[in-house]
Amino acid sequence: MREGLECPVPDRAVRVVSAGAVQTPRRQQLPFGSLQFKGTGQFGLDTARRVGWDGAVTTDTVTDVFEEHRPVLTGVAYRMLGRIADAEDVVQEAWLRWSSASREDVREPRAFLVRITTRLAVDRLRQLQSRREAYVGPWLPEPLVTDFGPAVPDTAEQAVLADSVSVAVLVVLESLSPLERAVFVLREAFGFPYGEIATTLDRTEAAVRQLAGRARRHVEERKPRYDVDPAQRRDLTERFLAAAAGGDIEELLALLAPDVRLVGDSGGKSKAPLRIIESQDKVGRFLMAVAHVPPSGMEIRFLELNGGPALLVLLDGKPDSVFQIDIRDGVIQCVYVVRNPDKLVSLDVEEPS
Structure with a gap:
């Protein structure tokens, strides 16, 4: 296997102005995990649970169904966009479409909601890419507080989830096309079947497999090999x-x-x-x-x-x-x-x- 880059280099044009300094304070002894954060509760990230819903989606249950799936939708959107605000906007738009849609024939809410969210994220990413090309200096993803906690008790699974939102991986994903990124996220981070991804992106399964293979090879070639202990x-x-x-x-x-x-x-x-x-x-x-x-x-x-x-x-x-x-x-x-x-x-x- 080819060795990855020593450090992922953001594919961004750099406009040079005077560089300044980032100052650091003197050390303070604080335990890890001792912080609580305002404003992060609504941005839950849980890719482990496969939410199921029995019975028809009615006017009384439409909100509950969406909230059950919100962590998965948020996880898709953040990995696609690398920005919390953009991910939240996409999930909010997905809610508006879900709440106003005819749900009589919806048998699998998860597939329906992931399809809406992914397509919205692909469209948003296409809009953002032109802006990011003019970004001043290197581009890095927005820091995301990750605390999988009891939702993901398995340490091996936590490691997989942590890797899929790591700075190094998200920087590499920036070099994929929107469709390649969508396929990679749905397949590698969430384990969605190729057939379901094909339906989500309105592509043939053969085309999705090609996109997945191309994206996987690209990520493997560029992703650094870091120690994760x-x-x-x-x-x-x-x-x-x-x-x-x-x-x-x-x-x-x-x-x-x-x-x-x-x-x-x-x-x-x-x-x-x-x-x-x-x-x-x-x-x-x-x-x-x-x-x-x-x-x-x-x-x-x-x-x-x-x-x-x-x-x-x-x-x-x-x-x-x-x-x-x-x-x-x-x-x-x-x-x-x-x-x-x-x-x-x-x-x-x-x-x-």
Whole structure:
């Protein structure tokens, strides 16, 4: 099998303006999973449950049926679009169509709703692609709080779900066509049969199999091969923060791979590097420079985003930036920094109790 890229490179045109710095605070000891988030409850992500519904869908049950399927629809839309707001818009539009549709002949609500949502997401993605080509700097997906909890008790299944919303995978999916992406998401993340996907996309099953094969090969060729052990990622994240915030350049460099990359996403709306920074020395010195003098009112919290540990930087209680790492062979291979304020609005946090 061909080795994946060391770090996925967003396929985006870069318009160069003066690059700024992302500042990091001094380390605070906070346990993982200690946060509760406002505004995230309606954006549940549950691809494990296969919702069934017995009996006819009536006026009295139409809302209940939709809400039962909302997590699945949300999961499809987010993986298709990489933005929470766009996914929520698509799911809301699906609700409007569902609530006004004739449901007398609907025998499988899940298939009906997934079909509506997927087609809406494909249309939305086509609209967004032209805008993203003009995006200032690299594009990264919007950070998503992932806590599968009791809904997905199996750890192996949790690992599969976490991988399907990882930053590395979502960046690679950006290089697929809308139809390829839809087929890949429905097949690989949700396990939908080819026949059902064909009906959803109004294509023949043979065409869907071709799309699936092409998408799978593309993802396998470009997807980096990272270590996914949660404990190791958590440990390296904590050491990464301690070294940067503590000014320990030797320790920080020891944590970074020789060919490490730092990818920053600000959309031109805040200070961040607008080109990908490459090499152990350049990434290390950049991180040391931005962590040198943390401003007052800054704090840091650990949480799980896109299936892995992340650092949420708050300034005066408001989300300022998100740092996340990918590792391979025990060292950091890629550092992701999201500072676009439009992509941080869902991370409205409450103080841990």
